[in-house]
Amino acid sequence: MVNLLERTSRAALDLLFPARCALCRSAGSMLCNACTDMLPIADGARCQRCWTPVTRRSVCVYCRVDNEIAYTTIRAPFILEEGARTLVHALKYEGMSALGEPMGALMAASVGTSADLVVPVPLHRGRQRSRGYNQAAMLGRHLALAAGLAFDARAATRIRATKPLARTMHRDERHDIVAGAFAATSARVEGRSILLVDDVVTTGATLGACATALLHAGATSVRCVTFARAG
Ligand SMILES: [Zn+2]
């Protein structure tokens, strides 16, 4: 209840006092240019498939042994540190859904090729109701707008609520928790290449499970893009 009140009053304040940078509070926009320039870029050597940092090889040890990964690639413009972590938290937990616009545009700028359809990783209905919106859908909608791509927030659904994945969990444990948690609608995805969107990727277990459902429903390929990579 307190959360709802907080969120409602924040939304009211946003209407009365328009855009301030979520990071430095300067007036003018939700995310100013100076703070955008300081976001921690995911550079350096990264697995060309799952975007995890690697030392030498171009594909990480997990992707080399796992033949069942459903997605083609994962890309994220930033690492989950400093300002990028603050933005993800504000979008997800502080009700600042308007951040979806600048964050989605930054993701669009990092996506090289096109896709037939942009699809967000869905939340379970209960969680979406308590949060009021799906942060992945906010990002996906604005990514699609910025990139001129079609967007469908209902192409995939979460058919089973899952407990939140913790960074400390083993890779296999994360995989088991989300396996079978998603379904996709053939009429919406069949024969189409999908760009699957989420806010953060850690091991890729959630994206993998959702990509599996999309391929089962007839999607031709699934590439993933998230705002930030944890690690
Ligand atoms: Zn700023």
Ligand SMILES: [Zn+2]
């Ligand atoms: Zn990899």
